[in-house]
Amino acid sequence: MTSTPSEKSSTPDGRPRRGVLFDVDGTLIDSSYLHTVAWWQAFNQAGHDVPMHRIHRLIGMGSEQLIDELLPEDRDKDGDDAIGAAHGSLFSVHWAGLKPTRGATELLRRCADAGLVVVLASSSNVTEVAAMREALGSDDVLTAVTTATDAEHSKPEPDIFAAALKAGDLRPENAIVVGDARWDVQSAWKLGLDAVCVTSGGISETELREAGAVAVFADPQELLEDFESSPLGRLAAG
Incomplete structure (x- = not known):
């Protein structure tokens, strides 16, 4: 290639x-739905209750923008990278079955x-x-x-x-x-x-x-x- x-x-x-x-x-x-579930779990691990239907509509958007869209503006943004990393780790469980x-x-x-x-x-x-x-x-x-x-x-x-x-x-x-x-x-x-x-x-x-x-x-x-x-x-x- x-x-x-x-x-x-x-x-x-x-x-x-x-x-x-x-x-x-x-x-x-x-x-797309695997990403939705992975994001949902990542948000829950960080203490954020975000409905799956809201997450799914934003799949395909970049991680930073997705988190900004779904979480309050006045949140502690120092935790955003950890949420993104958690999503990646949770999604990786599905790699072998893609x-x-x-x-x-x-x-x-x-x-x-x-x-x-x-x-x-x-x-x-x-x-x-x-x-x-x-x-x-x-x-x-x-x-x-x-x-x-x-x-x-x-x-x-x-x-x-x-x-x-x-x-x-x-x-x-x-x-x-x-x-x-x-x-x-x-x-x-x-x-x-x-x-x-x-x-x-x-x-x-x-x-x-x-x-x-x-x-x-x-x-x-x-x-x-x-x-x-x-x-x-x-x-x-x-």
């Missing part, structure tokens, strides 16, 4: 490089077969992303992978997708984001990127469309089945 961008933003035949930036949690890996969402691995391969650059754009840390890559089993079709270490600010800021564009040697006009949360749509929009969404993370089609998603599918399998007429297929066709 190539981990650094090439010198040119075009293919050998002179066509511009086109690619897809994939969010991972909830989009390619069925983990599974792709329906059709996720096949969609990655279909994109690569269509000549698209495939980049994983995750805000998770390196070890979590490694566990998710293991579950996907598709490193051979990935051009690049970005993690939390590649972004100064997490979603809904655009840093992670900006890093993914750079890693894939892609221009915004020749790339599309695939995600599962409104944070993915907002981050993409700030860079002039269209976002295609899937509801496998538990966020409704209505909410994703209201956020600005150009197309919404039930899961990667449905997107795969409609690939040719989808925004991804049209991007590949040039």
